[in-house]
Amino acid sequence: xxxxxxxxxxxxxxxxxxxxxxxxxxxxxxxxxxxxxxxxxxxxxxxxxxxxxxxxxxxxxxxxxxxxxxxxxxxxxxxxxxxxxxxxxxxxxxxxxxxxxxxxxxx
Amino acid sequence: xxxxxxxxxxxxxxxxxxxxxxxxxxxxxxxxxxxxxxxxxxxxxxxxxxxxxxxxxxxxxxxxxxxxxxxxxxxxxxxxxxxxxxxxxxxxxxxxxxxxxxxxxxxxxxxxxxxxxxxxxxxxxxxxxxxxxxxxxxxxxxxxxxxxxxxxxxxxxxxxxxxxxxxxxxxxxxxxxxxxxxxxxxxxxxxxxxxxxxxxxxxxxxxxxxxxxxxxxxxxxxxxxxxxxxxxx
Numbered sequence: 656x657x658x659x660x661x662x663x664x665x666x667x668x669x670x671x672x673x674x675x676x677x678x679x680x681x682x683x684x685x686x687x688x689x690x691x692x693x694x695x696x697x698x699x700x701x702x703x704x705x706x707x708x709x710x711x712x713x714x715x716x717x718x719x720x721x722x723x724x725x726x727x728x729x730x731x732x733x734x735x736x737x738x739x740x741x742x743x744x745x746x747x748x749x750x751x752x753x754x755x756x757x758x759x760x761x762x
Numbered sequence: 763x764x765x766x767x768x769x770x771x772x773x774x775x776x777x778x779x780x781x782x783x784x785x786x787x788x789x790x791x792x793x794x795x796x797x798x799x800x801x802x803x804x805x806x807x808x809x810x811x812x813x814x815x816x817x818x819x820x821x822x823x824x825x826x827x828x829x830x831x832x833x834x835x836x837x838x839x840x841x842x843x844x845x846x847x848x849x850x851x852x853x854x855x856x857x858x859x860x861x862x863x864x865x866x867x868x869x870x871x872x873x874x875x876x877x878x879x880x881x882x883x884x885x886x887x888x889x890x891x892x893x894x895x896x897x898x899x900x901x902x903x904x905x906x907x908x909x910x911x912x913x914x915x916x917x918x919x920x921x922x923x924x925x926x927x928x929x930x931x932x933x934x935x936x937x938x939x940x941x942x943x944x945x946x947x948x949x950x951x952x953x954x955x956x957x958x959x960x961x962x963x964x965x966x967x968x969x970x971x972x973x974x975x976x977x978x979x980x981x982x983x984x985x986x987x988x989x990x991x992x993x994x995x
Contacts, residue, residue: 671840
């Protein structure tokens with residue numbers, strides 16, 4: 656990517672973010688309620704988006720070559736287990752990441 | 763008036779300080795080991811100010827140029843902010859110029875404080891919310907920039923540190939999973955993403971995935987809302 660392309664990419668992220676933050680204030684000025692369809696998406700879309708983002712993080716993991724995604728799988732299980740155990744986001748993320756960094760040297 | 767509001771706001775932001783420093787530092791280091799100078803996390807944390815998207819933006823910057831995909835992803839990752847805005851319509855009324863900054867900085871953590879905090883009597887609500895927003899952003903930007911500065915000087919092998927993004931989304935996914943009574947939506951996202959990844963490849967599967975998910979959710983609206991009603995009974 657050239658610098659200009661990087662700037663455009665970052666600008667797109669800013670534009671997307673600010674659209675979601677400013678739109679309600681621009682559209683619903685006078686105590687108008689949001690359409691039911693939007694409220695419905697608001698209740699159901701986040702769960703789907705977070706699943707997609709997990710897959711997005713793993714998009715370049717190859718199951719057929721290299722370490723076959725084993726370090727990723729183990730580190731995700733560790734992250735989840737620590738999260739069930741301690742219920743602390745930062746401890747879970749830290750444990751999972753350190754576990755992964757060790758695993759890629761061992762496997 | 764401002765000092766009083768600042769003093770009232772500061773304690774509310776302390777729990778965020780730890781979280782933002784941990785994730786912000788990780789984000790800055792991640793950018794640094796991905797080959798970007800500290801100015802990138804500095805500028806990006808300042809102008810985007812949305813943690814999960816900033817992590818994803820690193821991936822975008824390392825991939826082929828695709829502005830439309832970047833915009834689509836940004837909107838969908840941040841879509842939940844639409845509902846923060848809807849909840850704050852009343853509270854932000856009559857805030858004058860401060861309102862622009864309050865809306866600009868309406869990230870998850872800032873929203874959760876400004877939405878729930880019992881602002882003490884005699885404290886100006888506008889300035890209280892302004893300082894919550896400002897302090898949170900200062901924590902985030904300073905952490906991200908520090909991460910960007912120290913990333914290349916860490917005394918250990920940083921290979922694999924990028925897993926911090928995966929671990930973060932796994933944890934967010936689990937938190938959301940625990941909140942949901944039914945998990946059909948989570949499975950739709952999971953399956954759509956895997957199928958689209960296999961069909962379209964890792965560089966261009968996100969837009970088809972998002973379209974598939976929104977289409978499926980729209981088609982399944984009736985049964986989903988019915989199930990929701992039953993859960994409430």
